[in-house]
Amino acid sequence: MSAPSRPPRLPRILLRHALPEDTRDVVDGDLHELYMTRRATSGAAAAATWYWLQTLSFTMRFTLDRVARVIRSLAGGDATPSGLDLKLGARMLAKSPGLTLVGGFGMAIGVALAAGAYAFFNSYFYPELPLHEGDRIVALGKFDPKRQREDEQLLHDFRVWQRELRSVVDLGAFLTIQRNLVSETGQGEPIKIAEMTASGFRLTRVPPLLGRTLIDADERSGAPRVVVIGYDVWQSQFAGDQAIVGREIRIGRDAHTIVGVMPRGFRFPINHQYWIPLRFDPRVPVAPGTGPNLDVFGRLARGVTREAAQAELSAIGRHLAAEGPKELAHLEPRVVPYVDIFVNAEAENESTVYALMRFLIAFLLVVVAMNVAVLVYARTVTRTGEIAVRTALGATRGRIVSQLFAEAFVLSGISAAVGLGIVAIGLRMFDDYIASSGGGPFWIDAGISLGTILYTVMLAVLGAVIVGVFPALRATGAQLREAIGSMGSGTKARLGPTWTALIIAQVAIAVAILPPALLKGGQMVQLALQKPGFATGEYLSTQFLVDRDVEASTDSIAARAAMDSSRAIVKKLVERIAIEPGVVGVTVTSSDPWGGGHDRVEVDRADGPSERVGYSTVDTSYFRLFGVRVLAGRGFGAADAALPGNQRPVIVNRSFVTELIGGGDPIGRRIRYLSDGDEVNPWHTIVGVVEDFPAGIVNPAERSVRGMYHLAMPGEWDRAKLTIRLRGQTPEAFAPTLRRTAMSIDPMLQLNGTTSLYATYRENTRAAAQLALVIALISGSVLLLSAAGIHALMSFTVNQRRREIGIRSALGGSTRRILTSVLARATRQLTLGVGIGLTMAVVLDLAAGGELMNGTGLLLVPGTAAFMLVVGLIAAAGPARRGLRVQPTEALRAE
Amino acid sequence: MTHQGLGEFEQMVLLAIAHLRGEAYGIPIVEEIDRRTGRSVARAAVYVTLRRLEEKGFVSSWMSDPTPERGGKPRRYVKLTSDGARALREARQVAERMWNGLDPASLRAR
Secondary structure, X not given: XXXXXXXXXXXXXXXXXXXXXXXXXXXXXXXXXXXXXXXXXXXXXXXHHHHHHHXXXXXXXXXXXXXXXXXXXXXXXXXXXXXXXXXXXXXXXXXXXXXXXXXXXXXXHHHHHHHHHHHHHHHHHOOOOOOOOHHHEEEEEEEEOOOOEEEOOOHHHHHHHHHHXXXXXXEEEEEEEEEEEEOOOOOXXXXXXXXXXXXXXXXXXXXXXXXXXXXXXXHOOOOOOEEEEOHHHHHHHHOOOOOOOOOEEEEOOEEEEEXXXXXXXXXXXXXXXXXXXXXXOOOOOOOOOOOOOOEEEEEEOOOOOHHHHHHHHHHHHHHHHHHOOHHHOOOEEEEEEOOHHHHOOOOHXXXXXXXXHHHHHHHHHHHHHHHHHHHHHHHHHHOHHHHHHHHHOOOOHHHHHHHHHHHHHHHHHHHHHHHHHHHHHHHHHHHHHHHHXXXXXXXXXXXXXXXXXXXXHHHHHHHHHHHHHHHHHHHOOHHHHHHHHOOOOOOOOOOOHHHHHHHHHHHHHHHHHHHHHHHHHHHHHHHHHOOOOOOHHHEEEEEEEEOOOHXXXXXXXXXXXXXXXXXXXXXXXXXXXXXXXXXXXEEEEOOOOOOOEEEEEEEOOOOOOOEEEEEEEEOOOHHHHHOOOEEEEOOOOHHHHHOOHHHOOEEEEHHHHHHHHOOOOOOOOEEEEOOOOOOOOOOEEEEEEEOOOOOOOOOOOOOOOOEEEEEOOHHHOOEEEEEEEXXXXXXXXXXXXXXXXXXXXXXXXXXXXXXXXXXXXXXHHHHHHHHHHHHHHHHHHHHHHHHHHHXXXXXXXXXXXXXXXXXXXXXXXXXXHHHHHHHHHHHHHHHHHHHHHHHHHHHHHHHOOOOOOOOOHHHHHHHHHHHHHHHHHHHHHHHHHHHHHOOHHHHHHHO | OOOOOOOHHHHHHHHHHHHHHHHXXXXXXXXXXXXXXXXXXXXXXXXXXXXXXXXXXXXEEEEOOOEHHHOOEOOEEEEEOHHHHHHHHHHHHHHHHHHOOOOHHHHOOO
């Protein structure tokens, strides 16, 4: 077979698009000549490679040249956009409201996403510490490269660092504990407390508002118990009492004296409002790698770089590793900017993910802007005549481009402002969400920073360049010369192949991207709309936790004793609550009725493969309390609880039986979890079947409610969910009784999120509803833009042929044949786009492991494709009909 | 018209055109520069420069007939215009004025 005697086709096409018209043929000819020579001397493959490289080089050089020319022309005297241009731009927007609304909406969403991501990433991963010389504050840790995370049992090292480290000053450590703040009425409210060395206050260089901060003497064992409080709690809990210093409060079991109040905004080390001294008896030896989890901080000594501090720390680390146990030798001591220890941005996989996400979001904006550019171009092309006249009257290309840029900037500027507004609302929502779940770190400022505003302005300019300048360059290029040549002859400009290709790409992207978005959005809506199917308003639930002292956690015998006492406390709480008036019953479970985990299990003697099922752990009163009927076998009984944990039976639900056992008799069958290692999990015997509960809630991602229940008794937990069913009183009214009872049993017993199950469920679904809204906005804007793009393309193409349609119909052509011929091209383009989109959808589906083409997804893909076709055809039909109505005489006159 | 100076690369391209006399088009210009400077220049850069030089009025061009060995495409031959020749002479004079009287010893690295 002989090789073709021409250069490869694809680069030639590329070249033709990249080169200016006056140079195309010449370069094509020269490269052809050289290619033939090379082919004769070095062979076809080498010549083709050479041709490709030349194509890339030419494309790059001429594109750069083009950009340089535009910049030069814009920098020239008359090319700077004026206020008049902006006014004209606003008027043009008002003249085409459809374009303005669709384009503006799309760009606003695009800007909101890009600017929102910018604000989020910057404040979370690249924040500035709002403290004096915050960039010199560091965290010291030991990174475990095997597990890609920090090792936090640092007490031993901390003591050595305190003694030996010279390059870091104000060295300190903290850990966060949670204790009850006991009110005068005897109710407890869990608060987060920083147990911190006094050096933490020196490090921040923030003086107290009232009283004093912690001092080194407070750290000695036996010193009086003191606490420093933050401004917010001073206001909210103590009504801003000016005489607060010296007052006693009860935290957990102990009374503490308030010695100081920190000023507003002070929340070091993370988001704390209570500080008590961190106390470790220096006489008690601590083995390496044991003790509580600590975070260590300090300030680089004057004139010391982080690298120098790292070198010193590494040297100490090598010395410690040589003496210490072998299994800890691989840990790498490191000095990092303070914030990095918490966001772990240095773990390789995570930083790649952040970078990728940033890129994708920025890319999204470009896609949106390209979409809008298609729309704007379709309109700009119709103005080629006007542009031609202005050029003939002496306007330079730069002048016209800058005017079109100004027009686009009006649109992108307004969109950016709206986008920024959306970001502000989104950040506020996120901030509220964070605040409701305990508050974010003090260095995160979720507001809109100057940086975010500048970034948004940049996005607006970028948008205006894509939307205004690219179409303007096209419209004032070769087509303009044609238009000037044919001024008055009735020939109109064309929508070139680039734009047609863009629209095909847009249809393809819409067909490929929308179905997954719709699927996910639909699932979220489904989640948000589900009703649990039982009277959630009758139940009060709380997350309980019996905290142990720090000292206990360094000693294993003490830890076991503390665990036993914790469990006794929980048992007592359940017994005491059960006899309160108005209480129907109490149950202790691992999670809310709709919560719990999912894992793969296999059924003994079953043919099918292992399946994912939901599981949760409940006590013997659970089913009775929630009114869940036992359909076969029995519920859990006291005899089951007497067995050791791994021999206890399980209860499954109806869906479990139908889907995994095929409806046969499940009682006596055995199930076990699949193990991922060598260890084999024990078998559990099924002793009962209950109805699906809660019947109304299906996790759309799991698509099944099959589940199983394990048994654990209240006295076997030190932290779990306590749910109380009430009659004759509301959960809100009973909550104080619960809190008081808990406090009277033990001040170390903490209750979190004490609220009705109804409220818990609403909170659960709120996140789903918000996510659904975001997905709807994004996919809605993609859909709208694609539909508008297709509409623009279709009406534009058909409009160009209106006269032809008029003449053909005047000459007696059949309406059907005329329409068929007009719509054929449009349909071909649409079909091509849909075809590419379907292929992409299938590829995406394979990559996502078959999530998409399953169930509803199977209908969504062809549905979206059909929708795009219909939109395109409707868009084409309007102008085509108008064409058919053109009077033959009018059509002929115009020719 | 504003004064338009010559960049170094523009000078090289103009000089190559001058050397080639009436036979200058893209391919021989690139070869001429390669041969005389002993270094390989990016072909695309030469074409971008040629286009700019023509816009500045330093070269003029005409098309040959299309030939089959070029895929039916013509050649664009270029020659110096009088402006182009003057710009080259000026560039040389400026350079010579700078070199004049320079002690070679002062170029020795210390």
